[in-house]
Amino acid sequence: xxxxxxxxxLNIDTSLYQTRISNKFLNRKPYQPADPRIILSFIxxxxxxxxxxxGQNVSQGDxxxxxxxxxxxxxxxCPIDGIVKSIAVKKGDKVSKGTxxxxxx
Amino acid sequence: MPVNKxxxxxxxxxxxxxxxxxxxxxxxxxxMGKRTARERIMALLDENSFNEYDLFVEHDARxxxxxxxxxxxxxxxxxxxxxxxxxxxxxxxxxTVAGGSLGLMHSRKITKIMDxxxxxxxxxxxxxxxxxxxxxxxxxxxAGYGEIFFRNTISSGVIPQLSVILGPCAGGAVYSPALxxxxxxxxxxxxxxxxxxxxxxxxxxxxxxxxxxGGARVHSEITGNAHFFALSEEECFEQIKKLITFIPWNNxxxxxxxxxxxxxxxxxxxKIVPEDPTLPYDVKDVIRAIVDNSDFFEIMELYxxxxxxxxxxxxxxxxxxxxxxxxxxxxVLDVDSSDKAARFIRYCDAFNIPIITLVDLPGYLPGVDQxxxxxxxxxxxxxxxxxxxxxxxxxxxxxxxxxxxYIAMSSRHLRADFVFAWPSAEIAVMGPxxxxxxxxxxxxxxxxxxxxxxxxxxEEYKTKFANPYVAASRGYVDAVIEPSETRKFLxxxxxxxxxxxxxMPHKKHGLPPF
Numbered sequence: 365x366x367x368x369x370x371x372x373x374l375n376i377d378t379s380l381y382q383t384r385i386s387n388k389f390l391n392r393k394p395y396q397p398a399d400p401r402i403i404l405s406f407i408x409x410x411x412x413x414x415x416x417x418x419g420q421n422v423s424q425g426d427x428x429x430x431x432x433x434x435x436x437x438x439x440x441x442c443p444i445d446g447i448v449k450s451i452a453v454k455k456g457d458k459v460s461k462g463t464x465x466x467x468x469x
Numbered sequence: 470m471p472v473n474k475x476x477x478x479x480x481x482x483x484x485x486x487x488x489x490x491x492x493x494x495x496x497x498x499x500x501m502g503k504r505t506a507r508e509r510i511m512a513l514l515d516e517n518s519f520n521e522y523d524l525f526v527e528h529d530a531r532x533x534x535x536x537x538x539x540x541x542x543x544x545x546x547x548x549x550x551x552x553x554x555x556x557x558x559x560x561x562x563x564x565t566v567a568g569g570s571l572g573l574m575h576s577r578k579i580t581k582i583m584d585x586x587x588x589x590x591x592x593x594x595x596x597x598x599x600x601x602x603x604x605x606x607x608x609x610x611x612a613g614y615g616e617i618f619f620r621n622t623i624s625s626g627v628i629p630q631l632s633v634i635l636g637p638c639a640g641g642a643v644y645s646p647a648l649x650x651x652x653x654x655x656x657x658x659x660x661x662x663x664x665x666x667x668x669x670x671x672x673x674x675x676x677x678x679x680x681x682x683g684g685a686r687v688h689s690e691i692t693g694n695a696h697f698f699a700l701s702e703e704e705c706f707e708q709i710k711k712l713i714t715f716i717p718w719n720n721x722x723x724x725x726x727x728x729x730x731x732x733x734x735x736x737x738x739x740k741i742v743p744e745d746p747t748l749p750y751d752v753k754d755v756i757r758a759i760v761d762n763s764d765f766f767e768i769m770e771l772y773x774x775x776x777x778x779x780x781x782x783x784x785x786x787x788x789x790x791x792x793x794x795x796x797x798x799x800x801v802l803d804v805d806s807s808d809k810a811a812r813f814i815r816y817c818d819a820f821n822i823p824i825i826t827l828v829d830l831p832g833y834l835p836g837v838d839q840x841x842x843x844x845x846x847x848x849x850x851x852x853x854x855x856x857x858x859x860x861x862x863x864x865x866x867x868x869x870x871x872x873x874x875y876i877a878m879s880s881r882h883l884r885a886d887f888v889f890a891w892p893s894a895e896i897a898v899m900g901p902x903x904x905x906x907x908x909x910x911x912x913x914x915x916x917x918x919x920x921x922x923x924x925x926x927x928e929e930y931k932t933k934f935a936n937p938y939v940a941a942s943r944g945y946v947d948a949v950i951e952p953s954e955t956r957k958f959l960x961x962x963x964x965x966x967x968x969x970x971x972x973m974p975h976k977k978h979g980l981p982p983f
Contacts, residue, residue: 371749374798374799374801376799376801376831376832376834376835376900377831377832377871377899377900377902377903378900378902378903378906379746379747379831379900379901379902379903380747381747381749381795381799381831382747382748382749383749383795383796383797383798383799383800384749384774384796384797384798385798386774386775386797386798388805389798389834392836392838393838395837395838408672408673409672433672458672458673458674460673460674460675
């Protein structure tokens with residue numbers, strides 16, 4: 365152990381342990397519960413088609429969008445009944461996994 | 470003199486092929502800071518020990534004008550030789566010939582030397598430096614990879630298999646190293662990925678360099694795919710040679726014995742571990758204080774540093790070490806450290822290497838990310854690996870051994886053969902603070918001065934339970950020993966475990982949680 369070691373504290377079962385804290389631990393994302401009103405891309409791909417528009421009523425199970433990914437045309441289904449608040453992408457956009465595609469209300 | 474003429478002809482033919490892809494390609498290889506495949510083999514093996522086979526193999530592809538192309542040795546060198554006298558089978562892909570691409574005959578050469586290694590029960594070393602599948606050879610090239618993966622799997626646990634990544638190793642090709650025991654990478658030279666930066670850019674629009682996507686550091690620090698990281702090919706070869714001295718030729722043998730040597734006096738075992746269980750120290754110093762010559766050969770040094778694994782010798786016997794590292798993340802078990810330890814335990818068990826476990830951990834790392842990453846499934850790997858291992862298992866509890874962590878770290882209950890504890894050991898269901906808060910909740914809450922009461926109860930719990938004697942009174946700990954007695958007890962335990970034999974119920978194979 366050299367004197368230059370940067371030590372922090374880790375709480376395990378209410379005891380504070382003096383130790384090095386890994387970057388992985390420091391950079392972990394705080395948990396956020398999933399919001400069904402926010403439609404995310406579940407796979408990286410290209411927006412092939414959008415079947416709805418802002419203000420439109422949509423029901424659970426409706427096709428919202430087609431995502432061209434891994435040589436497949438993947439249909440994105442509506443998870444809840446609601447109204448399309450906004451669409452964050454347009455046809456031809458490349459999206460990575462977890463990108464916000466549209467918002468419902 | 471017809472014989473001489475024929476010998477002369479052989480020499481000429483050899484010389485032409487030995488140049489591989491030719492001087493221009495060799496120059497390019499050197500410009501990338503890389504040695505040629507043949508230079509690598511010569512640098513790794515004992516002098517004049519390499520015997521080459523299949524020098525004259527040629528591809529027989531016809532499509533896409535391939536019949537007009539000659540590819541010397543089809544881009545891969547195979548043969549056998551020795552490392553410090555130990556026999557090894559080896560192949561090295563030659564990037565100067567068609568980018569080391571894998572065609573049918575190229576793969577047949579590799580599988581030939583793999584079959585040879587398995588049949589002769591000698592270690593296999595594969596040096597990977599290849600652009601990937603030879604597209605012109607189509608499905609034949611895929612067949613070649615499949616045949617290699619199958620042999621990697623069948624040889625697994627029978628002969629040691631080492632993969633050395635000295636160039637690109639991309640696409641399906643990565644799965645051969647992934648199936649082998651140890652993967653060696655070199656900074657700026659090794660590149661491993663399933664889909665390269667080009668594809669990622671086309672499909673996702675994400676830009677990333679090869680180095681950041683799948684360079685040596687990435688695989689040593691983040692993915693855990695690589696076991697040894699070196700700054701140069703030379704350093705990498707030294708690591709391979711050293712590893713070979715620690716492991717047996719096959720699973721029917723033990724590792725070679727070395728002359729026993731005392732640890733170096735600068736590692737004073739009495740002065741390494743602080744009494745306060747919340748203070749850190751480097752557990753590698755404890756290992757160095759007990760192994761021969763203080764020589765500890767660490768594996769996966771940069772990955773999941775909260776657990777330390779590697780080889781050392783005890784009285785000349787190769788021994789595997791698994792130790793919680795209080796200096797990193799308090800030495801907790803988590804997804805990555807469990808995975809790292811479990812695989813190493815299984816390696817030692819497969820190759821008749823006794824395991825010494827040094828315990829000092831507060832438990833498992835709490836957090837949503839850990840739970841969602843499957844810490845249950847991954848943590849179970851450690852329990853599984855220790856329980857099924859039949860090699861001698863020796864455990865030393867240095868300080869904390871709390872809760873599930875105590876059970877997992879080669880406890881008596883998972884059939885450790887010897888469990889020793891230092892007087893500083895705290896073997897308890899959880900840390901004193903946590904335990905006192907639960908057990909004495911009422912007393913603390915109803916007290917006029919809860920903080921003072923909590924302190925008092927924590928002290929009470931510490932005195933009663935935070936010691937090795939409760940576990941020793943049940944026989945879960947065989948001996949409470951002074952730190953300075955550790956080496957003596959461990960060496961004796963290894964000596965008396967020499968002929969350990971435990972019957973196991975018949976099964977085709979178990980179902981470890983992977």
